[in-house]
Amino acid sequence: MLLNRESSGERWRKRRDGKEKVTGELRYLTDMTAEGMLYGRVLRSSHPHAHILSLDTLAAENYEGVVAVITHRDVPGLNRFGIAVPDQPALCEDTVRYIGDAIAAVAAITPEIAAYALSLIHVEYEVLETITDPLRALEDNAPRLHPQGNILHRTQVKHGDAGHALQNCAYVVKEVYSTPRQMHAYMETEGGLFIPEPDGRLTVYAPTQHGYKDRMQIARILDWEEERIRVISSPIGGSFGGKDELNVQPYGSLLALKSGRPVKMHNSRMESVRAGLKRHPMKIEMETGMDEYGRLKAHRVRIVADTGAYATLGAPVLNFATEHSMGPYRWEHIDIEGISVYTNNGVSGEFRGFGGNQAIFAMEGQMDRLAEQIGMDPWEFRMLNRRYPDDPGPLQQEIWRTNGLEQVMQALAQSSLWQRREAISVLSVHDSLSDASSSPPWIKRGIGAALAMHGAGLGYGIDDPAGGRLSLNASGQIEAAFSYEEFGQGLITTLEIMLIDLFHCTGEDISIVIGDTDRVPHSGSSTASRSTTMAWMGLQRLKTPFLQAILQKAHDMTGIPVDQLTTGEQGIWQISWEDDAEIRHKCVVSYREIAAAAQGNEFVFDTKFSYPTTPDEVVGGHFLYTYAAVAAEVEVNTLSGHVKLLDTYHTVAAGPVINPMGFIGQIEGGSVMALGFTLTEDAVMEEGHYMTRNMDTYMIPSIQDMHTSLEVEAIEELPENDPFGPRGIGEIGSVALAPAITAAIRQATGTWVTHLPVSRDQLIRRAGVWQQEGVSPR
């Protein structure tokens, strides 16, 4: 179904958190203040790699208005953080490894005094060699950035004999692809409010994608029981993976406890750029071969990821890139090796798409080159080589069978955008123009497409808990509680729609509690496109016991048989049946009355389970996949090198659409984020320092870059008795646009792009200059 407001009917629902957002009433956590509050600031390293010889904070401590100064000496617990591997110092002891490393922090009565006090802290450094290139980091004589060396993680997938098979392939394409250091660029920078409570607890108001994980990490730093800390983590002004890891929480917490007063932290944009996560820049070498009929045979891949100074989720990101570097295709011989390398560049970590964006760009680039080499239509070539629904997953693991791949491939083939491509391709590649009459000769047009099979959930071998709570609360509302977060994706409204579907009640009969470790059960993180599926499965488990209890109570109170009762607006309704049609008579007892009569936790139900995983022991391997196909039409100005995206088509097979406004928003937003990844975005570093420090030089798409049309087609069908419900779509809109655009650029100009963001210089043409690149027929 082509998704839009009209086609969505009643499911097009105003966001539950919408009114407070359009009026500006919503208090984000970085808008909060408290009585007697101090302002916290962090002193970050002056050098990307150095030893700290001495650290003197005395002058700052003595400055009027400064209430607390902290260094590594003030960390009572583990002076490290990192979701997967805690290797990043909260406050550096003797070595700094990137320009965002924290050395000290100050809390003062005004932000100006806090900033000034940082300048009074004296740090003496011994500057060390800055490792800016992962290949340098791998050399024997390179400085070791961590005790175990400079390699964070390696991956390897091998079956068959790819090396030998490639020598015998009729056609082989070998290419090296590279991708930018993309920044999340959420509009709300990191920050929050940290309040030491009179009862000895600490309340942390700071955005994160997993409140319980933050609580664990903060407790580890403070050497506290986790329960002493309350983490309130929503609402969030954007995250995209970037606020998944700790950022200001260690400093806010330590300063609040040392000063005994509330402390507010809020990073400036420049500090956010300097200290925050980015997408892993990757170099991906692929050598791919096929037989004379165009059947894929062998695929050799080498991935080098620049993980920067610290681990965070660099290892799982590399696992994901490895798993997604084979595409949804059939292979006889596979030889993939990945390596994630520490450098003194900024920290790379979790970011929407999670390594898939880079791998899919490379894989799909190979497919287009191979198709062209053998003279096949690129989509027919993919069709010929697609995996079958019963095939094992990319890592030879058992996966859940759906027909999503077939469905998206057919939908794209039938899209009007893709069908227009034929008209362009009958013209020669050199001067392809769909409207030659109206455009000047230096304007070239082309259409390209790409495919993605994207894993969801954290994968095999990684704790991936889920759960939830459903209750009738004291004020007579059906209350759902999850440890998920609202960072804009629309989770709250999705939950509201699910509850209305289940209980036929109204939004007013519902209470939704998220993002507060004191009030919600542990239901895992809002990452990896997992929370919609987990919330849906949680509610499926909870609805029956909840309904039984509440209808039994209604029966006890009214005497009406349970089978004549159902939930509805404001309370329990009496129903009867006529020709299989339910007739609702009236509300016989209100939720409020039932709640008033409740005894203890009579109407509180909890569930715990885990994200479904493959039974095969393949670490990081996924079980549930979603599929997407994307087509893009571009216009290239070969005088300026400017690429303009004219039209985009996304089709996504991810099960039923619960919240169409949210679904469209995620695909459109993901797509435009991928447009930036493809054409304009790169956090440029030189010698370990950021050259792009703010939104004036870091170019995210603006409304001026928006093309005329973006269609979103949702394929909702799932196999019969599919128990997993709607799949998450937070990432899949962002993973396949880049190769579709670069394929379109190829058709328009004859240039193969291997490096993102696309270089304008590469597309500027002198008359008659054209060459075919990257293809080596044998």
Next chain:
Amino acid sequence: MKTTSIQWQAVINGTVREIEIPPSRRLLDILREDLDLTGTKISCEIGRCGACMVLIDGEPMNSCLMMAYQCEGTEITTIEGLHGETEDVLHPIQEAFLEEGGFQCGYCTPGMIISTKALLDRVPQPKEQEIKEGLCGNLCRCTGYGGIMRAVESAADKCAQRSSLIPAVDS
């Protein structure tokens, strides 16, 4: 670090506000810190992203670039000052953003709505390119701008319908 303060005055959302502040204090800080009007957001602080957009005498301005002395005596409208016919009713622009999904995280939204207000006051029925020009100083990272375009088009229609029904009282 003492700075001489001035008695600063402006009409903010229809109310005269008078405070003692240094003349170089940013309007953004006056709004957020001194007056607790946190609907105006802080993001790039260099006038690129538009999260802090307010109307000064009807013109859209980045409040992060505006110092107190530069806007003394002006009429300032923030997102908190925008509403429909009565204070408890949404402005048609706000309604349109709500209905069309013109936002996700909502952090750029106050600035985006303020810029839309300035645009529609100047060009009641904007063409696509005029919308893009009117909003190119406001960045959004969530929506990809599709919902925003639809919201602005719908807002223009709503405003036109209302102004044909109700005689204009003020701007």
